[in-house]
Amino acid sequence: MNRLLSYYQKELNFLKQHGKIFASRYPKIARRLGIVEGETEDPHISRLIESFALLTSRIHQRLDDDMPELVNDLLAILAPQFIKPLPSICIVMVEPDPIHSGLTGKNTLATDTALFFRHSTPVPYQFQTVYPVTLLPIYLKDALLHYDRDALNWYLKLSFQVWSGATINNDTIRIYLNGPDNAVNTIYTFLCSEIKSLILNQEGKSSLLSPTDIKPVGFSKKESLLIKEPKISPVHNLLMDYFWFPQKFHFIDIQLPSDFCVKNNGLFEMKFIFHNNQLTESLGEITDLINSDFFRLHCTPAINLFPLRAEPFILEDSKAEYPVIPDTRHQSQLEVWSVQKVSVQRNINNSVQQFDIMPLLERHTDNSTDENPGLYWQSFRRENLMLKGLEKKQYIAFSEQPNREVSSAPEVVTINALCTNQYLPSKTQYFGNPDGDFDTDAPVASLKITALTHPTPPVEPASKNSVRWRFLSQLSLSHQLFNGDEGVKKLKEILTLYNFNNRSSNSHLVSLIQSLDYQPITARLISNDPHSLARGIDLIITFKHDAIKEPEYYMLCCLLDHLFALYAPVNSFTRLTTCIAHEDQTRRVWPIRAARISWL
Numbered sequence: 221m222n223r224l225l226s227y228y229q230k231e232l233n234f235l236k237q238h239g240k241i242f243a244s245r246y247p248k249i250a251r252r253l254g255i256v257e258g259e260t261e262d263p264h265i266s267r268l269i270e271s272f273a274l275l276t277s278r279i280h281q282r283l284d285d286d287m288p289e290l291v292n293d294l295l296a297i298l299a300p301q302f303i304k305p306l307p308s309i310c311i312v313m314v315e316p317d318p319i320h321s322g323l324t325g326k327n328t329l330a331t332d333t334a335l336f337f338r339h340s341t342p343v344p345y346q347f348q349t350v351y352p353v354t355l356l357p358i359y360l361k362d363a364l365l366h367y368d369r370d371a372l373n374w375y376l377k378l379s380f381q382v383w384s385g386a387t388i389n390n391d392t393i394r395i396y397l398n399g400p401d402n403a404v405n406t407i408y409t410f411l412c413s414e415i416k417s418l419i420l421n422q423e424g425k426s427s428l429l430s431p432t433d434i435k436p437v438g439f440s441k442k443e444s445l446l447i448k449e450p451k452i453s454p455v456h457n458l459l460m461d462y463f464w465f466p467q468k469f470h471f472i473d474i475q476l477p478s479d480f481c482v483k484n485n486g487l488f489e490m491k492f493i494f495h496n497n498q499l500t501e502s503l504g505e506i507t508d509l510i511n512s513d514f515f516r517l518h519c520t521p522a523i524n525l526f527p528l529r530a531e532p533f534i535l536e537d538s539k540a541e542y543p544v545i546p547d548t549r550h551q552s553q554l555e556v557w558s559v560q561k562v563s564v565q566r567n568i569n570n571s572v573q574q575f576d577i578m579p580l581l582e583r584h585t586d587n588s589t590d591e592n593p594g595l596y597w598q599s600f601r602r603e604n605l606m607l608k609g610l611e612k613k614q615y616i617a618f619s620e621q622p623n624r625e626v627s628s629a630p631e632v633v634t635i636n637a638l639c640t641n642q643y644l645p646s647k648t649q650y651f652g653n654p655d656g657d658f659d660t661d662a663p664v665a666s667l668k669i670t671a672l673t674h675p676t677p678p679v680e681p682a683s684k685n686s687v688r689w690r691f692l693s694q695l696s697l698s699h700q701l702f703n704g705d706e707g708v709k710k711l712k713e714i715l716t717l718y719n720f721n722n723r724s725s726n727s728h729l730v731s732l733i734q735s736l737d738y739q740p741i742t743a744r745l746i747s748n749d750p751h752s753l754a755r756g757i758d759l760i761i762t763f764k765h766d767a768i769k770e771p772e773y774y775m776l777c778c779l780l781d782h783l784f785a786l787y788a789p790v791n792s793f794t795r796l797t798t799c800i801a802h803e804d805q806t807r808r809v810w811p812i813r814a815a816r817i818s819w820l
Contacts (some may be wrong), residue, residue: 227277235269292600297581300451300558301460303601306679306720307557307640308524309445309465310651310671311396312658313516314353317666324386327664329353331442335522335658335669339650343550345641347522347658350445350468351437354394355518355664357386361487365407365503365510373416374503376407376492378515387483390476394437396519397470398672403506403514404470405771410503411472412436413774413808414495420477422488427477429490437471439782445523448638449558455786459718462779463726467673468521469775497805498768516672522658524645524675525557530635535564541617544599546639554639556614559599561636566593567629577633580619594624645675679720707736729776732767734801736760745793745814756793756812759784763800773800777808785813 240257243250254262260269295303312335316323331352337345362379382388397404415431437443444457445468452460461468474490482488494500531545546554562577580596596619604611616635651657651671658669715730737760745752761780767773777798784794793814799807 224277224281227281228274231273231277231280232270235273239269293581296600297451299456300449301446301456303681304449304557305640305681306446306460306464308643308645308675308678310347310522310645310675311398311467311519311673312347312349312522313396313670313672314355314518314520315656315668315670316355316357316518316664317668318357318383320666321664323355323357323383323664325357325388326391327355329355329660329662329664333660333662334526335660337645337648337658338653338656339648340641340644343547343553343641345524345645345648346526347524347645348526350447350521350523351394351443351471353518353520354392356388356391356393357383358388358393358517359383360512360515360517363510363512363515365507367504371493373496374494374500376410376494376510377489378492379487379489382482382484382486382488384485387481388476390478390480393474393476393517394519395472395474396516396672397472397514398516398519399509399514402771403509405775406502406506407510407514408436408470408472409499409771409774410494411492412778414497414499415492416495417493419491419493420480420488421491422480422482423486429477433475435473435475436469436778437473438469439778443468445521446525448525448560453786455783456718458779458783458786459714460720463715463718463720463723464679465521465676466775469778471519498803502771519672522671524640524678525638526640527560528554528637528639530556530637532632532634535618535631535633541615542633544614544616544635544637546637553641553644555612555642557638557640559597559614559616559635559637562597562616563634564593564595565632565634574634577618592621594621595619596621640678643677646677648675651675707738708733711736725770725772729767729770729772732764732770733761734764735762737762741795743793743795743812745812754791754793754814756795757784757788758795758797760797760799763798765801765803767800768803768806777810781810781813785815788813788815790815 236259239250239255239259243255243257250256254260254265260266292303314329316327329349329352331349333349333353335347335349337347359381360378361381362377364377365374366377367374397407411434415434418429418431418433420427420429438461439458441447441454441457444452444454445461445465446452446457494503528546531548533542544556544559545551546556562579563574564577565572565574567573575593577593577595577597580598597616598619599614599616601612602615604613614637651674653670656668657671660667660669712730712733716727719726719730739758740755741758742753742755744750745754761777763773777796780798781796784796788794793812795812796810797807798810
């Protein structure tokens with residue numbers, strides 16, 4: 221109401237000012253209306269002006285309020301990540317039973333495996349796995365971080381044991397780093413960038429592995445948290461994941477050699493010997509935190525996002541829009557995150573036929589075929605003021621083609637949606653059950669699935685007032701990252717744009733970016749192939765000296781390396797060099813990364 225009063229006063233002042241101008245130009249007509257110097261002594265004329273000011277103020281306010289709605293429609297096409305809530309997410313560990321699971325070799329739980337929380341009623345909270353989980357019949361017996369006073373270097377030793385009656389071959393071991401952020405980022409940095417040598421000991425035989433056998437996880441398109449939303453570009457997916465849930469990157473893959481084979485209670489160990497440099501001073505501060513609980517096997521992020529068929533409804537001419545209701549019995553525990561597929565059922569010649577309805581904003585051609593129902597749908601999220609507070613619901617509306625045939629029989633609409641359990645998983649206190657937190661329908665017996673991190677609260681989309689700013693920022697930053705002296709400024713802006721949670725550590729690290737330089741280069745995309753010569757961009761990012769104290773420095777550099785590769789021109793590549801000012805030993809030249817698109 222205060223906003224309406226402000227609009228009303230503006231409109232009333234506008235009418236008075238222009239009434240004064242009108243009276244000076246047309247004094248005779250103004251006198252007939254009782255207007256002198258923009259004022260009138262006639263109470264009826266005065267009330268008429270005030271009433272008109274009230275009407276126009278409401279129209280003005282409505283137009284201003286509709287601007288974010290227009291922007292929302294545009295963002296739904298260009299960047300839907302800005303208008304949807306980010307669901308609750310956590311890290312889960314899958315532990316197969318050595319006796320009852322029947323696991324004697326590698327087995328894989330596919331991406332999107334459904335996990336049902338045990339202690340939620342009447343509707344179990346449902347999560348889905350983000351990464352595939354490779355189940356291996358091994359234990360991690362021990363982990364030791366130690367300083368060798370004879371060799372004068374630090375090393376990390378991981379000891380494994382194969383289950384009784386089982387075999388492990390040249391598989392990939394995925395490890396999740398489970399601990400405080402400071403320790404995780406330090407160990408991650410050393411495992412991915414500071415390995416002097418990697419020794420594999422198996423049953424009395426030692427072999428030397430390459431540091432390149434260790435791969436970071438989470439940077440590929442198929443490992444995105446919101447892979448079910450294809451409209452979000454890989455660039456924005458990568459940035460959003462990093463600022464939303466950085467724990468998804470706390471994984472590493474270790475590739476075992478091709479001739480590796482250990483059976484039946486056999487032992488093997490990996491010894492990671494680290495370089496000596498200024499960074500090794502930080503290892504002494506985290507020694508007590510490094511044990512077998514710090515390195516976890518069979519883990520994956522799990523997101524509170526799952527498919528569900530919404531309640532069907534009948535199309536009516538008298539309705540302009542319909543609420544999308546996932547389940548009439550449990551509406552308070554379910555929320556529609558997005559509409560995936562819409563179809564309509566019609567009774568034609570005593571036969572029920574189903575037709576898919578296309579989204580209105582994705583209509584590219586005139587699909588005037590027999591299978592086209594003549595309808596297009598559009599969904600939107602609306603806030604309703606209820607007695608218990610502000611309620612947000614998904615609605616759907618339909619547009620008709622001019623030549624659409626209207627059926628005399630009722631038309632039933634069915635909707636396949638992706639749903640969440642809102643804030644409920646993050647508010648429960650039951651996570652951390654020793655017998656496991658989740659059940660699953662996966663085809664492996666006796667699995668104990670435990671949440672290693674508590675589910676995060678959902679991240680609500682930006683308010684209407686900031687939606688316009690995000691929209692303009694999105695348009696201005698999407699294709700202007702490399703822009704000479706403005707490069708650092710634009711890079712910081714795009715990183716700040718995705719800092720949803722306003723984490724001070726992220727903001728501080730971004731602020732330490734000092735300069736961004738680039739130059740064209742020519743190099744081979746494949747080092748041993750002379751025919752793979754291409755032109756690319758050599759980028760050099762320099763951080764301020766304070767970045768050397770930041771454990772997350774390497775992780776941010778890793779993000780930037782993959783981020784710039786996604787911006788690479790067609791048939792080209794990027795090569796990133798990162799360093800800290802006045803610290804030559806921190807200079808790192810990252811691998812050449814080819815563009816996502818190549819000429820056929």
